[in-house]
Amino acid sequence: MAMATPGPVRVAFWHATLFRRMWLRNLLASIVQPLLYLLGLGVGVGSLVNRTSRATNILGGVSYVSYIAPALMVTTAMALAATESLWPIMGGFVWQRSYFGISATPLGPGDIVGGHALWMALRCVVASTAVAIVLTLFSDARDWGLIPGIAAAALTGMAFAMPLMAFSIPRKTDGGFAAMNRFLIIPLFLFGGAFYPITQLPVWLQTVVKVLPLWHGVELARGFTLGHLSGSAGLGHVTVLLGWIVAGTVLSHRLMRKRLYV
Amino acid sequence: MSQPLVSARGLVKQYGEFVAVDDIDFEVERGEAFGFLGPNGAGKSTTMRMIGCVSPLSAGTLQIFGMDVSTHGRQIRARLGVVPQLDTLDNELSVMENLIVYGRYFDIPRAECRRRAKELLEFVQLSERADSIVDQLSGGMKRRLSITRSLINEPDLLLLDEPTTGLDPQARHVLWDRLYRLKADGVTLIITTHYMDEAEQLCDRLVVMDGGRIVASGSPRSLIEQHSSREVLELRFTPNGDSPSGPDMSGIGERVEVLPDRTLVYADDGEAALAAVHARGVLPISSLVRRASLEDVFLHLTGRTLVD
Numbered sequence: 001m002a003m004a005t006p007g008p009v010r011v012a013f014w015h016a017t018l019f020r021r022m023w024l025r026n027l028l029a030s031i032v033q034p035l036l037y038l039l040g041l042g043v044g045v046g047s048l049v050n051r052t053s054r055a056t057n058i059l060g061g062v063s064y065v066s067y068i069a070p071a072l073m074v075t076t077a078m079a080l081a082a083t084e085s086l087w088p089i090m091g092g093f094v095w096q097r098s099y100f101g102i103s104a105t106p107l108g109p110g111d112i113v114g115g116h117a118l119w120m121a122l123r124c125v126v127a128s129t130a131v132a133i134v135l136t137l138f139s140d141a142r143d144w145g146l147i148p149g150i151a152a153a154a155l156t157g158m159a160f161a162m163p164l165m166a167f168s169i170p171r172k173t174d175g176g177f178a179a180m181n182r183f184l185i186i187p188l189f190l191f192g193g194a195f196y197p198i199t200q201l202p203v204w205l206q207t208v209v210k211v212l213p214l215w216h217g218v219e220l221a222r223g224f225t226l227g228h229l230s231g232s233a234g235l236g237h238v239t240v241l242l243g244w245i246v247a248g249t250v251l252s253h254r255l256m257r258k259r260l261y262v
Numbered sequence: 263m264s265q266p267l268v269s270a271r272g273l274v275k276q277y278g279e280f281v282a283v284d285d286i287d288f289e290v291e292r293g294e295a296f297g298f299l300g301p302n303g304a305g306k307s308t309t310m311r312m313i314g315c316v317s318p319l320s321a322g323t324l325q326i327f328g329m330d331v332s333t334h335g336r337q338i339r340a341r342l343g344v345v346p347q348l349d350t351l352d353n354e355l356s357v358m359e360n361l362i363v364y365g366r367y368f369d370i371p372r373a374e375c376r377r378r379a380k381e382l383l384e385f386v387q388l389s390e391r392a393d394s395i396v397d398q399l400s401g402g403m404k405r406r407l408s409i410t411r412s413l414i415n416e417p418d419l420l421l422l423d424e425p426t427t428g429l430d431p432q433a434r435h436v437l438w439d440r441l442y443r444l445k446a447d448g449v450t451l452i453i454t455t456h457y458m459d460e461a462e463q464l465c466d467r468l469v470v471m472d473g474g475r476i477v478a479s480g481s482p483r484s485l486i487e488q489h490s491s492r493e494v495l496e497l498r499f500t501p502n503g504d505s506p507s508g509p510d511m512s513g514i515g516e517r518v519e520v521l522p523d524r525t526l527v528y529a530d531d532g533e534a535a536l537a538a539v540h541a542r543g544v545l546p547i548s549s550l551v552r553r554a555s556l557e558d559v560f561l562h563l564t565g566r567t568l569v570d
Contacts, residue, residue: 096353
């Protein structure tokens with residue numbers, strides 16, 4: 001007898017079927033945004049930044065485009081995770097009620113959470129790869145470090161996707177989602193180390209940023225492309241990211257069980 | 263193989279202080295159509311969720327296919343078909359995609375899903391809609407698709423929670439006809455409903471639930487024989503009657519039930535009862551003699567009507 005397909009793979013197949021109708025729009029959105037930032041900030045602001053030696057020193061002696069390019073892969077993964085782990089989770093309980101449909105089959109809460117994780121991992125890898133390909137169009141951004149950078153971006157995406165899933169599962173209304181975007185995702189995008197070193201921030205804000213996943217992913221990806229990553233620092237960043245992923249997954253599983261099996 | 267397909271003993275479901283299902287026993291035999299009849303809030307859907315292995319028991323035991331629901335949920339669900347009260351279809355997918363995705367949850371190979379889907383869509387007369395997006399289907403079609411989907415794993419037991427609630431009469435009859443055929447094909451059905459005509463048409467045996475308890479059980483016919491007269495005389499009077507209990511009709515028929523909008527006289531011979539009413543000089547604005555139904559059984563057992 002053939003081996004059974006793992007439950008999370010069966011759930012991921014559902015995600016893929018839904019995605020088939022809108023993959024192009026989604027992929028383009030994932031590419032166009034970082035491209036705009038790269039042109040608008042990298043080239044625009046960069047022309048100012050690159051002119052002063054003080055600014056260049058703070059960036060570690062590289063051009064502004066080289067500095068922000070790896071970070072854009074990571075912020076893209078974060079944005080993707082946020083889009084897919086807030087409203088769609090509520091849809092599974094309230095609008096489409098798909099999770100109740102799945103739980104009437106042999107599959108259970110673990111398969112639903114695992115399926116989301118698997119699907120998000122795939123999406124993050126694809127989206128950050130697409131961004132990496134676009135980045136190679138810019139000579140300052142082109143680097144072999146973009147390849148391990150994809151892994152850093154995907155890990156970061158997961159480090160947002162799983163905790164945000166846990167946040168979304170118990171919600172009865174979508175009231176908290178817009179706030180989550182406004183007060184976590186967008187501020188992190190601006191203050192999380194993507195566009196300038198966090199040493200420019202007040203110390204308390206640096207502490208907050210260091211607890212959350214984005215900065216770790218950005219440092220990891222940037223370390224790969226600029227080649228200044230030490231083994232111990234890299235290990236530290238990966239540990240924090242994995243910590244968020246594991247905590248988010250375990251909590252999601254528990255909350256999913258609680259919401260489905262009443 | 264005399265073992266029942268479903269066997270519940272002392273089944274209880276409690277949410278905090280509220281007891282949704284209060285110590286019920288029942289058995290469902292292979293091949294029968296078994297019904298839970300009762301008003302909204304009677305505990306039917308909660309019982310159904312426990313049978314579907316998605317609601318942990320507060321007390322009692324529940325065995326399905328000889329397995330315990332609290333330890334073998336996965337194995338049991340693999341052999342169940344579930345039609346929930348609210349559709350859980352993927353509205354933005356096509357009819358065919360819905361069936362394939364659902365079949366994959368049971369790890370049925372894609373090609374086999376497609377083959378079964380074609381066959382089942384034929385059966386529920388949705389073949390020509392196979393490529394339609396579910397969002398564009400009518401309520402009755404969505405319901406039929408839900409049933410189709412629940413059959414994709416060729417279940418040994420089909421659970422239907424209020425299968426026709428919210429459908430227009432024509433859509434209901436189409437659905438009943440399909441369910442009747444499934445039953446004829448030997449599929450075991452468990453149906454919850456608050457429509458007495460649905461229960462009478464589809465169920466070989468049913469339990470009447472009220473307030474989380476089973477108040478009566480048997481075949482529709484035996485329940486009517488036990489708890490009602492053969493015929494019922496329905497009388498309507500002008501609303502502004504002097505006494506709220508209506509004109510005095512004591513002694514006519516076996517029993518008289520006064521409802522807000524009409525008075526029911528239970529008698530084996532309805533026409534004779536009507537003649538007796540007329541002889542007493544009571545003049546209703548309308549009168550109707552009909553056969554007793556499960557509605558009357560429910561009214562007699564609980565003092566309330568099924569659908570308000």
